[in-house]
Amino acid sequence: MVSEPDAKTFDRETLLDLVVNAIPLGIILFFILVFALVNPFGSDPVNTAIQFSIMIVTGLALLVLTYVSGKAVSEAEDELEEQGLELSEEAGADGTAETTAPAETEDDTA
Amino acid sequence: MAVEQLALTVLMGILLVAVAGLVSRMVDWRSYTPLGGASAIGGSGYGGGHAEKPAGIVRWFTTVDHKDIGILYGIYALVAFFWGGAAVLLMRAELAAPGFDIMEAAFYNSLLTSHGITMLFLFGTPIIAAFSNYFIPLLIGADDMAFPRINAIAFWLLPPGAILIWAGFFTAPLGLGIDPAQTSWTMYTPLSAEQANAGVDLMLLGLHLTGVSATMGAINFIATIFTERGDDVNWANLDIFSWTILTQSALILFAFPLLGSALIMLLLDRNFATTFFAVEGGSPILWQHLFWFFGHPEVYILVLPPMGLVSWILPKFSGRKLFGFKFVVYSTLAIGVLSFGVWAHHMFSTGMDPRIRASFMAVSLAIAIPSAVKTFNWITTMWNGRLRLTAPMLFCIGFISNFVIGGITGVFLAAIPVDLVLHDTYYVVGHFHYIVMGMIAFAGMGALYYWFPIVTGRMYQRTLAKWHFWLSMIGTNITFFAFLVLGYLGMPRRYATYQFDGAIAPLAQVTTLHQISTVGAFIIGIGQVVWAWNMVQSWYEGPEVEDADPWNLKDDGMFGREFQWFEAQKLAADGGEEEVATDGGGVRPDGGYRRAVRRVDDE
Amino acid sequence: MAIEEADDHGQDGHGHHLPAVEDWPKGFGEASWWPFVTALGAAGFYIGASLYVIATRTDLLGVAVGPAVFVGSVFLFLAGLYGWVYHAFVKAYWDGEGHSRGLRFAMVLFLGSEVATFGAGFVYYFFIRTSAWENLPHLVESGNVLSSLVIVNTIILVISSVTLHYAHVALHENNRKRFLRLLGVTLLLGVVFIGGQALEYYEFIIHEDFTITEGAYASAFYGLTGLHGLHVTLGAVLLGIVFVRALYGQYDAEHDTSVSTASMYWHFVDAVWIFLVVVLYAGAIVLG
Numbered sequence A: 001m002v003s004e005p006d007a008k009t010f011d012r013e014t015l016l017d018l019v020v021n022a023i024p025l026g027i028i029l030f031f032i033l034v035f036a037l038v039n040p041f042g043s044d045p046v047n048t049a050i051q052f053s054i055m056i057v058t059g060l061a062l063l064v065l066t067y068v069s070g071k072a073v074s075e076a077e078d079e080l081e082e083q084g085l086e087l088s089e090e091a092g093a094d095g096t097a098e099t100t101a102p103a104e105t106e107d108d109t110a
Numbered sequence B: 001m002a003v004e005q006l007a008l009t010v011l012m013g014i015l016l017v018a019v020a021g022l023v024s025r026m027v028d029w030r031s032y033t034p035l036g037g038a039s040a041i042g043g044s045g046y047g048g049g050h051a052e053k054p055a056g057i058v059r060w061f062t063t064v065d066h067k068d069i070g071i072l073y074g075i076y077a078l079v080a081f082f083w084g085g086a087a088v089l090l091m092r093a094e095l096a097a098p099g100f101d102i103m104e105a106a107f108y109n110s111l112l113t114s115h116g117i118t119m120l121f122l123f124g125t126p127i128i129a130a131f132s133n134y135f136i137p138l139l140i141g142a143d144d145m146a147f148p149r150i151n152a153i154a155f156w157l158l159p160p161g162a163i164l165i166w167a168g169f170f171t172a173p174l175g176l177g178i179d180p181a182q183t184s185w186t187m188y189t190p191l192s193a194e195q196a197n198a199g200v201d202l203m204l205l206g207l208h209l210t211g212v213s214a215t216m217g218a219i220n221f222i223a224t225i226f227t228e229r230g231d232d233v234n235w236a237n238l239d240i241f242s243w244t245i246l247t248q249s250a251l252i253l254f255a256f257p258l259l260g261s262a263l264i265m266l267l268l269d270r271n272f273a274t275t276f277f278a279v280e281g282g283s284p285i286l287w288q289h290l291f292w293f294f295g296h297p298e299v300y301i302l303v304l305p306p307m308g309l310v311s312w313i314l315p316k317f318s319g320r321k322l323f324g325f326k327f328v329v330y331s332t333l334a335i336g337v338l339s340f341g342v343w344a345h346h347m348f349s350t351g352m353d354p355r356i357r358a359s360f361m362a363v364s365l366a367i368a369i370p371s372a373v374k375t376f377n378w379i380t381t382m383w384n385g386r387l388r389l390t391a392p393m394l395f396c397i398g399f400i401s402n403f404v405i406g407g408i409t410g411v412f413l414a415a416i417p418v419d420l421v422l423h424d425t426y427y428v429v430g431h432f433h434y435i436v437m438g439m440i441a442f443a444g445m446g447a448l449y450y451w452f453p454i455v456t457g458r459m460y461q462r463t464l465a466k467w468h469f470w471l472s473m474i475g476t477n478i479t480f481f482a483f484l485v486l487g488y489l490g491m492p493r494r495y496a497t498y499q500f501d502g503a504i505a506p507l508a509q510v511t512t513l514h515q516i517s518t519v520g521a522f523i524i525g526i527g528q529v530v531w532a533w534n535m536v537q538s539w540y541e542g543p544e545v546e547d548a549d550p551w552n553l554k555d556d557g558m559f560g561r562e563f564q565w566f567e568a569q570k571l572a573a574d575g576g577e578e579e580v581a582t583d584g585g586g587v588r589p590d591g592g593y594r595r596a597v598r599r600v601d602d603e
Numbered sequence C: 001m002a003i004e005e006a007d008d009h010g011q012d013g014h015g016h017h018l019p020a021v022e023d024w025p026k027g028f029g030e031a032s033w034w035p036f037v038t039a040l041g042a043a044g045f046y047i048g049a050s051l052y053v054i055a056t057r058t059d060l061l062g063v064a065v066g067p068a069v070f071v072g073s074v075f076l077f078l079a080g081l082y083g084w085v086y087h088a089f090v091k092a093y094w095d096g097e098g099h100s101r102g103l104r105f106a107m108v109l110f111l112g113s114e115v116a117t118f119g120a121g122f123v124y125y126f127f128i129r130t131s132a133w134e135n136l137p138h139l140v141e142s143g144n145v146l147s148s149l150v151i152v153n154t155i156i157l158v159i160s161s162v163t164l165h166y167a168h169v170a171l172h173e174n175n176r177k178r179f180l181r182l183l184g185v186t187l188l189l190g191v192v193f194i195g196g197q198a199l200e201y202y203e204f205i206i207h208e209d210f211t212i213t214e215g216a217y218a219s220a221f222y223g224l225t226g227l228h229g230l231h232v233t234l235g236a237v238l239l240g241i242v243f244v245r246a247l248y249g250q251y252d253a254e255h256d257t258s259v260s261t262a263s264m265y266w267h268f269v270d271a272v273w274i275f276l277v278v279v280l281y282a283g284a285i286v287l288g
């Protein structure tokens, strides 16, 4: 699924959109660092491992999903642009039905 | 005891009348058409003059049409809403004074349990399914759901589920020894494992059944959104409501089956002497871990689609597109992922390892960001917009305002030191009611008004709708703000009485605050009566919608796909010679209704 | 569930269609009795279980009532399923069209939900493994849980996955005979596995006196192997349906949707079993 994206996929605009998820990631990262540096409760192999894996696993999962979805959306945008279709969620809203010429995509592989 | 019996009898009487009314109406719905003037076309309500559905009540038992199933979900959810509402009004009446005045603790506990379970599982999830069933296929240009029959099955599992969950209330007056469960909605062990009453087992079984239904629905929605989109819909222009349903379904996919297994394990503990949640086995704490691993995602399962509804409706009455659409999409996905990493914030005071507890705090604080981002997006959408304060819009604005309080109190609770003070007080109850009532129910109401013209072909009464909004908004804020204050005063949750000594909490203030919130609850109740009247009366007699654009969305270029579909249906009903597809957003291979639309436009 | 999904076969993602044109007693296009009947049957399982519980906790009913309702519901459920699936089959078969992408996708999603279903049981096991690992049953102390029967059974299940895979390959090569033979072998191996499990339960309960009430480990053991056993049984039913359809010649290299969904399910159940043997059988005695 993680095929090499071309540079255009993650252009400035897409990256800007993805910033929104960088903030929670930053917060998690912040706490990882804090908990690594300040450790009032001492260390314990099992509990410390769980402590860090909760943050690391959720953080990584968020990173991966953000990447995958950003890629999918951005590629879909390019596709729409190529077909000259509208980007808005209300496509065709202003009665411009001409632009909605159906493109034949074949996804049925019986 | 006598009062309980009376209350129960009244409750059951109301239910019976409601059911009878419902059945008679269903029979009447022989003539139900989704379009005002569609009776012209062969009585089926759908194009072409050939019936695709049997007449009368049989239609409703046999339908595999996503729109009909959506209506069924909606009715089911609203019946549950009134059940849960009736339960809580009885509870609030009991709490109007400190002592045991109108019921015993056992009956209060039963009502508390039934209220929570009903509102979350039988109202919350189904009302969302009502909207998603009816509108997702229209919004993404699909013919129907990916699996129409599974869709029907998933719905038909729900009524037996509700009957099992509520069963204790029906059997209790008969004195058979099967009483309603008194476990609270969290069903914590060992309490839930040790109550010998069979009503608890029935509730657990019913819950499992509704969980199966939700999982089937979730698979169906994900498959639909991935594989059934129209040719002109892809990830870049997928609407926001579909995004939230997609995320919600993914959460359901992992959360509900886990709850299902936990429920079965609890049933085995209760009936076959296993040790899953026993001290000498998995320990009662295991239940809490499993329950909240389901339970926290569950709260987002309930709130994400309402957020999607508001993100969809709010721009329509602001005259502007949703500000930062992509932010809303990505933050929705972020909430989906993060919500699996915060469950133990419900367990901060269980004595878990402090290091692990700290991690859950970290992720809980992080999850507040994507929630807050959405709030800013809604506010900036309205900023400098041309606001039109219709009933759906009012509910959207109320939703945002309530979320500010509900969300911020959540962030406080996510901080361990604060939570240790406020845990198990009314503060927590206030927090989540600002969200479940103030957001989920509000968004549901807003969407009901917004789409009322499509579903019924008629318009509701606008004045009554505004009454409904203001009563709900004022009632909600009175009731639940008092909860927050009660929590600060130390009032513990889940008690039928509060005759404690002054060292725990100042009795006079607590009593006053309880009375205030009882008043607030009844204001909400009156609001919902107004609403129910409005819905029923308008469905029968409301003015028919002549124009397919009742909200004047075309002016702003905001005429969404669901209304485009509605317009096509209306055109067909008004004698367009071209036979219109029963369904779907016009993805007929030959370009179907779109051509019909254009032809009319050209004239 | 997987069978139910097989239903919506004759649909394609394009063009307009009505989902239930062919149905009994009368095709309407958007109406079918089968979902209602199936749901009623499924709800009957829960009602049967409820009646059983009521009978054990009160003296309102005989204990046989619940199981009787349960069995009755099985028939209702199967009837619903059959009617439903049949109408979809006929349509799909005659139309020669499939809804394969959606079905495969739905199976993947379903398996995702299964991970959560099994997850809860394994979490329990890890809980007792770390904190309540005492008073172990004799079977575990002596290391006899991991009997030769289990090992043979595991090998059988793994082989069945291999044969199923090659059956699918044979289908793709349009080698019908080989496909049928390998599919039959898979089904047979599955049934043998279930028999082996039943034998193991018999041995443990009757001869070793190791029942579900024997403490923390017994709960994990019977909970997880029982859940897995149910899954294998459902898998065998699915394979049985596929086998019958194969005998009727309903598959070829291009029409193999339910072969591949059933395979996915079977491989998944197989993988769960290996995990289960490693942690629940071997893990119990190795790291004790």
Ligand code: HEM
Pocket (backbone or CB within 6 Å): B186, B299, B300, B302, B303, B345, B346, B364, B365, B367, B368, B371, B406, B407, B408, B410, B411, B413, B414, B415, B419, B422, B423, B424, B428, B431, B432, B435, B436
């Ligand atoms: C801004 C994000 C949120 C945060 C940080 C948050 C945090 C918390 C915390 C820490 C608790 C536990 C309080 C305690 O029992 O001591 C809690 C309880 C609860 N929250 Fe939230 N919450 C948030 C949003 C939501 C949302 C969106 C919903 C509902 C849709 C929700 C529903 C609930 C419910 C139902 C409970 C109580 C569960 C119970 O004990 O019965 N929360 N929340």
Ligand SMILES: [Cu+2]
Pocket (backbone or CB within 6 Å): B295, B296, B299, B342, B343, B345, B346
């Ligand atoms: Cu939570």
